[in-house]
Amino acid sequence: MTMSINTGLVSGMDTGTMVNQLIQLEAAPQNALKSRLSTTQVTASAYRTVNSALAALATAAEALAKPESWTSTKGSSSAGSVTVATTSSATPGSLTFTVAKLATTAASVSTGRWATTTEPAGLATLDFLSTVDGSSKGSVALDGTESLEQVATKINATAGLGVVASTVQIAPGQFALQLSAATSGAAAGFELAAGSPFSATGVGQDAELKVGTDTATTSSYTIRSASNTFDGVLTGASFTVTREESTPVTVSVAADPDGLATKVSGFVDSINNALQTIRTYTENTPGSKAALRGEYAVTSIGGQLLDAVISAVGTLGSAAQIGIQSTRDGAIVFDKEKFSAAIKASPDLAQRLVGGTGTAGDPGAVTGIAGRIRDVAKVASDVTTGTLSSMAKGQDSLVRDIQDRIATWDLRLAKRKEMLTRQFTAMETALSSLNNQSNWLAGQLGSLSQ
Known part of the structure; x- marks a missing residue:
């Protein structure tokens, strides 16, 4: 219910404006709460943004810590009519054959x-x-x-x-x-x-590959498949034939250093993304308006990530050997050429430095860079127990509390405005009554003088 307010026709005062100004003065604590609410919501959002970057980093690190991530291979074929696909379990090998028949359907x-x-x-x-x-x-x-x-x-x-x-x-x-x-x-x-x-x-027919030739010194054999795709002939690989080939075709599966380099480069990008996100939201330079300015609980995570990268991995040394190191401004750089050279010189060095050695729980196991990064990121971003997750939830709880207090102030100010409106209305009514009495007395006195 909205109460109309006397505009001061008797007193000459703008009582409506006066009431609004009084309410604005009394609403100062509520306005402070609204400002605090906005700040708290921005803080909660900042925690979640940093948390998302760390969660993505934890996923990338988890993948690179698995041994199968380091068996990167690529397939090739000497004929355009034969394509090769490999999986993470593929091992190097090759096979030469002719395509005698294609699979057909009855x-x-x-x-x-x-x-x-x-x-x-x-x-x-x-x-x-x-x-x-x-x-x-x-x-x-x-x-x-x-x-x-x-x-x-x-x-x-x-x-x-x-x-x-x-x-x-x-x-x-x-x-x-x-x-x-x-x-x-x-x-x-x-x-x-x-x-x-x-x-x-x-007519239903199997696809057939003929390997070798029947001569006095060699023999041949036939590989059959109900479809034109042959799975498992070479471990972890499959190849698909699209036409008969009387000229020998060679398919090969070989180690793929470039594929490994791409995986490691993507991992380094994830680390840099997390570090940059932390720096952006915690910037503490003069005039900074960062939502988490100087928040030690967050900046310390960045320090832990850097330590996880640059610290030596057991007796293997640092990752600088494979082209991973930090810069003066706290970023991580990846030297692909150095990585490729390291892979050629010692094929398993990169895997041991990044993926670690031994099995988790073994006394002699050493956690690699990926495992250390994963642990730091998970401690911070875990949905249930993560430090950043808990901080964001704490801000959410504070937001709800502030919103409840703002709603209470809305009721309080509405009642206060109603009371002030009644008081000023009563004042104007009393003044009107006094004015009428004054006019009546003036009339009476005037009649006595005649």
């Missing part, structure tokens, strides 16, 4: 044609046989009343059949039923029992 089409796909097709029960050994793959019961669409639906719904059916338009007003094996390869091949109104349009 298929058949109905010999009959229909004007529509919805009229009764007149097909009897279909018996599917394996082209490998003639054994039954399954049957689809039909009574002739089903349309082509219904026949296709029944075939596709038959579990274990391994055949996909679809209606195809051969020409305007001519439809047929197409049957295809669900997968390529010889084992998926099928045929229909004798008498069925279908003819084969494709």
